[in-house]
Amino acid sequence: xxxxxxxxxxxxxxxxxxxxxxxxxxxxxxxxxxxxxxxxxxxxxxxxxxxxxxxxxxxxxxxxxxxxxxxxxxxxxxxxxxxxxxxxxxxxxxxxxxxxxxxxxxxxxxxxxxxxxxxxxxxxxxxxxxxxxxxxxxxxxxxxxxxxxxxxxxxxxxxxxxxxxxxxxxxxxxxxxxxxxxxxxxxxxxxxxxxxxxxxxxxxxxxxxxxxxxxxxxxxxxxxxxxxxxxxxxxxxxxxxxxxxxxxxxxxxxxxxxxxxxxxxxxxxxxxxxxxxxxxxxxxxxxxxxxxxxxxxxxxxxxxxxxxxxxxxxxx
Amino acid sequence: xxxxxxxxxxxxxxxxxxxxxxxxxxxxxxxxxxxxxxxxxxxxxxxxxxxxxxxxxxxxxxxxxxxxxxxxxxxxxxxxxxxxxxxxxxxxxxxxxxxxxxxxxxxxxxxxxxxxxxxxxxxxxxxxxxxxxxxxxxxxxxxxxxxxxxxxxxxxxxxxxxxxxxxxxxxxxxxxxxxxxxxxxxxxxxxxxxxxxxxxxxxxxxxxxxxxxxxxxxxxxxxxxxxxxxxxxxxxxxxxxxxxxxxxxxxxxxxxxxxxxxxxxxxxxxxxxxxxxxxxxxxxxxxxxxx
Numbered sequence: 371x372x373x374x375x376x377x378x379x380x381x382x383x384x385x386x387x388x389x390x391x392x393x394x395x396x397x398x399x400x401x402x403x404x405x406x407x408x409x410x411x412x413x414x415x416x417x418x419x420x421x422x423x424x425x426x427x428x429x430x431x432x433x434x435x436x437x438x439x440x441x442x443x444x445x446x447x448x449x450x451x452x453x454x455x456x457x458x459x460x461x462x463x464x465x466x467x468x469x470x471x472x473x474x475x476x477x478x479x480x481x482x483x484x485x486x487x488x489x490x491x492x493x494x495x496x497x498x499x500x501x502x503x504x505x506x507x508x509x510x511x512x513x514x515x516x517x518x519x520x521x522x523x524x525x526x527x528x529x530x531x532x533x534x535x536x537x538x539x540x541x542x543x544x545x546x547x548x549x550x551x552x553x554x555x556x557x558x559x560x561x562x563x564x565x566x567x568x569x570x571x572x573x574x575x576x577x578x579x580x581x582x583x584x585x586x587x588x589x590x591x592x593x594x595x596x597x598x599x600x601x602x603x604x605x606x607x608x609x610x611x612x613x614x615x616x617x618x619x620x621x622x623x624x625x626x627x628x629x630x631x632x633x634x635x636x637x638x639x640x641x642x643x644x645x646x647x648x649x650x651x652x653x654x655x656x657x658x659x660x661x662x663x664x665x666x667x668x669x670x671x672x673x674x675x676x677x678x679x680x681x682x683x684x685x686x
Numbered sequence: 687x688x689x690x691x692x693x694x695x696x697x698x699x700x701x702x703x704x705x706x707x708x709x710x711x712x713x714x715x716x717x718x719x720x721x722x723x724x725x726x727x728x729x730x731x732x733x734x735x736x737x738x739x740x741x742x743x744x745x746x747x748x749x750x751x752x753x754x755x756x757x758x759x760x761x762x763x764x765x766x767x768x769x770x771x772x773x774x775x776x777x778x779x780x781x782x783x784x785x786x787x788x789x790x791x792x793x794x795x796x797x798x799x800x801x802x803x804x805x806x807x808x809x810x811x812x813x814x815x816x817x818x819x820x821x822x823x824x825x826x827x828x829x830x831x832x833x834x835x836x837x838x839x840x841x842x843x844x845x846x847x848x849x850x851x852x853x854x855x856x857x858x859x860x861x862x863x864x865x866x867x868x869x870x871x872x873x874x875x876x877x878x879x880x881x882x883x884x885x886x887x888x889x890x891x892x893x894x895x896x897x898x899x900x901x902x903x904x905x906x907x908x909x910x911x912x913x914x915x916x917x918x919x920x921x922x923x924x925x926x927x928x929x930x931x932x933x934x935x936x937x938x939x940x941x942x943x944x945x946x947x948x949x950x951x952x953x954x955x956x957x958x959x960x961x962x963x964x965x966x967x968x969x970x971x972x973x974x975x976x977x
Binding site for chain 2: 484516
């Protein structure tokens with residue numbers, strides 16, 4: 371009995387000194403160090419490496435030996451019309467993706483939700499996920515194949531059924547953005563609909579029964595119950611999308627574009643790649659990178675503010 | 687419940703719409719499969735749509751027998767297995783450590799979380815890997831930069847926090863050290879999470895091609911994705927037509943070859959994804975809840 375009473379008294383409530391705490395933490399550090407070293411090398415070193423944006427960086431002189439030029443490279447790209455062209459393309463293509471690509475998974479989820487056969491639902495959903503698992507290399511290969519002017523199925527139809535000349539779609543500026551938007555939707559709508567289908571499943575079924583008793587048809591139920599139920603998830607995804615308005619995936623455009631459609635299809639990421647890695651303009655592309663991150667951050671921040679104002683709901 | 691005529695009609699419209707959408711996903715695959723096995727004459731006469739015309743497996747034989755493809759496949763498999771294994775082990779170690787109390791925990795948390803919001807961008811990363819770490823033309827450049835993803839650490843840590851503390855107490859009394867606890871106690875308890883995260887990592891690594899393009903110069907580093915990129919997209923050549931830059935499609939007679947390459951590279955994913963898609967769906971939904 372006595373021992374049990376004594377035990378709590380023996381615990382030292384004073385915080386142990388640093389040295390003891392450090393010694394006790396060593397096994398934990400051992401678990402953390404490999405990952406932290408990797409981040410230090412491949413994440414933090416590049417973050418500190420952005421100082422080259424303020425230098426006339428030359429690989430031979432190195433980060434510390436190159437001449438410091440302050441904002442020279444920022445002024446340079448801001449007065450370069452090529453930069454404004456890719457900036458414009460990035461925003462326009464993203465706005466197209468948002469306008470057409472954002473509602474599509476919502477509509478798809480609503481249609482899936484109305485299906486009565488659960489088996490059919492499962493089959494449709496599973497097939498709709500397929501393109502998400504494929505790399506952009508595979509998807510871009512498929513796009514190039516079906517649009518090929520010599521053997522592509524679309525041109526086969528145009529030439530044989532409509533007696534038209536075959537069109538080299540990927541080399542025509544007027545079609546390029548449409549191709550980007552359609553192929554993005556094709557690749558992503560299935561997986562994106564997952565968010566909405568999950569939210570739909572969590573809507574209280576009694577609401578529908580109550581509405582039905584009050585005489586509301588399916589359409590009215592969708593408008594008054596289903597869509598309000600999806601509101602939160604729609605806002606979250608919209609905020610995330612607006613936050614990446616000047617971020618555009620590299621893979622899709624790099625694989626599909628060519629010099630003939632640079633005017634409408636060249637975006638910040640592809641431009642940075644060509645300038646930086648192919649033409650070794652390291653300083654100016656690092657400056658573009660910094661600007662892009664800053665604008666991104668501002669966009670996420672304001673989108674979040676806006677959603678708090680408009681919808682009373684925000685990410686943080 | 688009785689259904690109105692309108693509801694019945696809508697059900698049929700719904701089914702038809704779904705079938706059309708699914709057809710747009712499946713038709714391109716059927717078209718490419720057909721092209722890959724059809725005879726050259728049929729392809730050139732543009733008579734192949736979604737059913738093969740003629741039958742010819744030469745392209746498949748040629749690719750599966752080519753050293754370059756097999757080398758790319760071996761690289762892809764190797765990089766995926768090694769990369770996924772290391773990624774999962776590291777994620778597990780960090781996630782477990784972050785559930786413990788230790789000196790400097792706050793700093794460590796910031797250290798990891800900051801990497802989710804800030805990055806040096808393409809060019810500084812390229813310079814560090816290629817010029818300062820001298821990893822050009824090494825497998826290290828294809829494995830190491832992409833090992834850590836803090837998002838998965840957050841997901842896994844919240845799973846470890848759900849493990850009842852009595853399990854850890856028992857291990858502690860038995861005298862297990864932290865490594866033993868991680869790999870013998872934590873790992874078996876959260877197998878479903880580990881399986882899901884492994885699959886996310888593995889898919890990303892299987893589909894990766896960009897590091898091969900920027901960090902390597904030799905064919906011996908190719909992965910299947912990069913192989914496909916070269917096979918399919920090298921058919922374009924830039925040519926000067928007077929002063930105007932034009933693109934020409936090179937007349938490679940081996941259309942079958944390119945189509946077969948697409949199918950061979952896509953096939954493993956097409957075959958496996960129906961069995962693993964539920965992990966991805968769960969992962970995406972729980973990610974949305976956390977995010």
